[in-house]
Amino acid sequence: MTDRERDAAMxxxxxxxxxxxxxxxxxxxxxxxxxxxxxxxxxxxxxRSSAEAHAAGCARCQAALAAMVRTxxxxxxxxxxxxxxxxxxxxxxxxxxxxATAIALWIAVDRTSVVQTPVVxxxxxxxxxxxxxxxxxxxxxxxxxxxxxxxxxLEKQAADKEQRVNRSTRAERGREGALAGAxxxxxxxxxxxxxxxxxxxxxxxxxxxxxxxxxxxKAAERDAQTRPATPPPPPVxxxxxxxxPRVQAEPQATPPVQTxxxxxxxxxxxxxxxxxxxxxxxxxxxxxxTAAAGRADSADQVARRAEGMQFATAxxxxxxxxxxxxxxxxxxxxxxxxxxxxxxxxxxxxEIAAPIxxxxxxxxxxCWLVGRSGIVLLTxxxxxxxxxxxxxxxxxxxxxxxxxxxxxxxxxxxxxxVTTDGGQTWTRR
Amino acid sequence: MQQYEGGDRRQYEQRIQIAEDLAVHxxxxxxxxxxxxxxxxxxxxxxxxxxxxxxxxxxxxxPDLVTRLYERAGASRWSLAEPAFRAALNRSAAKALxxxxxxxxxxxxxLESLHLEDLALACACEAGIESAWDHFVLEYRHVLYRAADxxxxxxxxxxxxxxxxADLFGLQERDGDRRSLFRYFHGRSRxxxxxxxxxxxxxxxxxxxxxxxxxxxxxxEGSPALVSPAAPDPDRPRYLALVKVALLRAxxxxxxxxxxxxxxxxxxxxxxxQTSRILGEHEATVSRQLARSRKQIRSEVERYLRxxxxxxxxxxxxxxxxxxxxxxxxDLGQILGGGSIxxxxxxxxxx
Numbered sequence: 172m173t174d175r176e177r178d179a180a181m182x183x184x185x186x187x188x189x190x191x192x193x194x195x196x197x198x199x200x201x202x203x204x205x206x207x208x209x210x211x212x213x214x215x216x217x218x219r220s221s222a223e224a225h226a227a228g229c230a231r232c233q234a235a236l237a238a239m240v241r242t243x244x245x246x247x248x249x250x251x252x253x254x255x256x257x258x259x260x261x262x263x264x265x266x267x268x269x270x271a272t273a274i275a276l277w278i279a280v281d282r283t284s285v286v287q288t289p290v291v292x293x294x295x296x297x298x299x300x301x302x303x304x305x306x307x308x309x310x311x312x313x314x315x316x317x318x319x320x321x322x323x324x325l326e327k328q329a330a331d332k333e334q335r336v337n338r339s340t341r342a343e344r345g346r347e348g349a350l351a352g353a354x355x356x357x358x359x360x361x362x363x364x365x366x367x368x369x370x371x372x373x374x375x376x377x378x379x380x381x382x383x384x385x386x387x388x389k390a391a392e393r394d395a396q397t398r399p400a401t402p403p404p405p406p407v408x409x410x411x412x413x414x415x416p417r418v419q420a421e422p423q424a425t426p427p428v429q430t431x432x433x434x435x436x437x438x439x440x441x442x443x444x445x446x447x448x449x450x451x452x453x454x455x456x457x458x459x460x461t462a463a464a465g466r467a468d469s470a471d472q473v474a475r476r477a478e479g480m481q482f483a484t485a486x487x488x489x490x491x492x493x494x495x496x497x498x499x500x501x502x503x504x505x506x507x508x509x510x511x512x513x514x515x516x517x518x519x520x521x522e523i524a525a526p527i528x529x530x531x532x533x534x535x536x537x538c539w540l541v542g543r544s545g546i547v548l549l550t551x552x553x554x555x556x557x558x559x560x561x562x563x564x565x566x567x568x569x570x571x572x573x574x575x576x577x578x579x580x581x582x583x584x585x586x587x588x589v590t591t592d593g594g595q596t597w598t599r600r
Numbered sequence: 601m602q603q604y605e606g607g608d609r610r611q612y613e614q615r616i617q618i619a620e621d622l623a624v625h626x627x628x629x630x631x632x633x634x635x636x637x638x639x640x641x642x643x644x645x646x647x648x649x650x651x652x653x654x655x656x657x658x659x660x661x662x663p664d665l666v667t668r669l670y671e672r673a674g675a676s677r678w679s680l681a682e683p684a685f686r687a688a689l690n691r692s693a694a695k696a697l698x699x700x701x702x703x704x705x706x707x708x709x710x711l712e713s714l715h716l717e718d719l720a721l722a723c724a725c726e727a728g729i730e731s732a733w734d735h736f737v738l739e740y741r742h743v744l745y746r747a748a749d750x751x752x753x754x755x756x757x758x759x760x761x762x763x764x765x766a767d768l769f770g771l772q773e774r775d776g777d778r779r780s781l782f783r784y785f786h787g788r789s790r791x792x793x794x795x796x797x798x799x800x801x802x803x804x805x806x807x808x809x810x811x812x813x814x815x816x817x818x819x820x821e822g823s824p825a826l827v828s829p830a831a832p833d834p835d836r837p838r839y840l841a842l843v844k845v846a847l848l849r850a851x852x853x854x855x856x857x858x859x860x861x862x863x864x865x866x867x868x869x870x871x872x873x874q875t876s877r878i879l880g881e882h883e884a885t886v887s888r889q890l891a892r893s894r895k896q897i898r899s900e901v902e903r904y905l906r907x908x909x910x911x912x913x914x915x916x917x918x919x920x921x922x923x924x925x926x927x928x929x930x931d932l933g934q935i936l937g938g939g940s941i942x943x944x945x946x947x948x949x950x951x
Contacts (some may be wrong), residue, residue: 203784210796236864239797242747
């Protein structure tokens with residue numbers, strides 16, 4: 172057993188053992204005021220030390236702290252001191268640099284490149300969702316006559332306000348929640364994975380900010396222009412010489428656009444070559460909803476589109492380090508393959524029954540795809556695909572594979588399934 | 601309720617209020633943190649028995665300070681009476697500061713550190729001022745519901761949020777007075793944070809009271825079967841138990857902060873970012889400290905197996921290998937034939 176394997180075994184054991192141990196809470200559990208003051212960083216040093224000493228051995232208080240932090244947005248002004256000076260500094264510097272870069276690209280670059288969507292996440296983990304029952308009335312424990320007479324009107328006003336808040340902050344929360352949700356989704360089995368996840372989060376945040384600012388710049392420019400409304404372009408044809416994965420061009424814009432290699436929003440994690448076992452390539456889901464559906468751009472405008480502009484569909488890129496082979500899932504039912512690093516794409520003959528959330532390509536001819544409802548797809552020759560049976564119809568969030576036989580799949584509920592025979596049998600870990 | 605005999609009415613009312621506070625704390629599953637709560641309860645429930653107590657909410661704040669804080673809080677916006685605001689300040693000071701701290705700079709610093717606007721709003725809502733309640737509903741209703749949705753996206757926690765909402769309004773009455781949950785907000789944190797804390801604690805308590813042991817799902821027909829691991833080594837359960845015992849001993853010896861960090865990350869399944877927010881550390885620090893703790897635990901486990909169990913390197917390796925497979929429920933006491941190091945685990949407990 173290698174040192175690394177022993178570390179992994181210890182980590183696994185820590186998780187199981189600590190989760191199973193549940194001490195009976197003492198009589199001095201943290202009260203609500205202490206929990207709230209802790210969250211707002213309002214405890215004195217002595218109080219904080221005392222609270223930590225208690226919480227260190229009290230599962231109930233730890234659970235309460237965990238529940239508190241789960242109800243807090245990652246970048247909410249919770250008053251904690253967790254954000255370092257670097258983060259505060261980066262909070263304004265990154266968007267400023269992103270905006271400057273986008274403007275410089277817009278002015279200087281005249282290309283017909285295929286744009287790439289910035290990566291956000293595969294939000295498999297639950298995230299704070301806007302209420303679907305906005306009109307829900309609070310059931311009074313006593314008779315309705317005891318509630319304020321304006322309660323219904325207030326409820327409606329509150330619901331309207333909540334909807335406005337949700338709409339105006341959804342994009343920002345989505346980005347924030349993406350980081351938290353993606354982090355929550357990816358339950359790292361090792362701290363090395365955790366560090367990789369941190370790097371991915373930071374990269375995602377930078378590129379997301381850049382994308383947002385570029386989109387804003389584009390929207391501002393479009394507002395000053397008049398465009399004829401045209402239907403969206405037809406999907407990519409396998410016979411196209413250089414079919415861009417996402418095109419919003421007028422139908423008469425026939426000359427094939429020159430593409431540049433798509434920008435990688437987040438580099439895939441480096442293969443763990445030490446053991447030769449670790450599978451690789453967790454692809455990242457990117458999604459950008461277009462706010463200008465129906466409005467078409469000229470071929471020139473499409474060509475000048477910078478990173479992070481609007482897209483009509485969601486895409487998933489699966490790359491192989493050191494190889495020009497890559498796959499791309501477009502929307503929910505289209506799979507493309509490129510042999511030249513993304514310059515040209517060929518459509519794959521495959522019927523995708525459910526949305527794909529992740530993929531792994533351990534070699535140029537082997538690619539695994541996983542998605543919702545337990546869908547697992549596999550190709551071993553780079554062209555023909557087959558669906559691999561999976562024991563449960565559960566949404567799958569990540570996959571890591573070392574070859575066509577060995578793969579590890581993680582579901583949204585953080586359960587892990589492993590196969591060593593190409594998906595014929597699965598073992599839950 | 602027995603009548604208070606002797607003393608002035610003010611002391612009597614204060615002691616009644618203490619009894620109410622304690623009873624509400626019990627009802628809301630909010631145990632008192634400080635053992636020196638300056639009171640003892642002779643009989644519960646609060647509707648009976650006499651409470652012997654030291655005065656808790658004596659006025660320790662000068663009138664000038666109260667006026668200044670009242671203005672800073674913007675309490676006049678809600679037409680909140682200054683005496684009511686002063687009483688809230690006194691309650692807050694009484695809870696946070698020792699009784700002997702009176703009229704001192706520490707008291708003034710403490711009061712000025714409070715979230716005064718939120719405290720004024722809470723006071724006004726407790727007093728039943730309609731404009732304050734309207735404002736609270738508009739500004740904080742979505743806070744509660746969003747927090748509830750974050751805890752249970754399916755909406756399961758909304759019931760708790762509704763209960764809190766009703767308790768805040770004070771649907772229960774006693775002797776003609778509404779009892780509002782706002783009374784227990786003392787301004788040390790923001791009102792939104794306090795609301796989330798109430799929700800979080802009730803949510804946790806509900807989960808703990810409803811917790812059941814769930815077994816791993818059996819194989820389904822028609823789908824690829826989950827392949828059970830190969831027949832385990834007969835020594836594996838014992839190896840696994842020894843490793844667990846060693847691990848628990850090692851964890852128990854760690855400093856409080858390390859144990860809290862481990863608990864947040866491994867027991868509560870929080871991410872590094874979430875753990876860092878609880879501990880007030882940078883994520884990289886959390887990651888590094890977890891790695892250090894894990895290394896320390898592993899060293900201690902190996903030392904225990906080598907020194908106290910007499911295992912050699914090969915046997916230690918087998919012990920770690922035994923943790924690779926999921927052993928299912930494990931009764932450490934039965935396997936080891938003795939008491940566990942920590943409290944006895946419940947039989948057949950599984951995650």
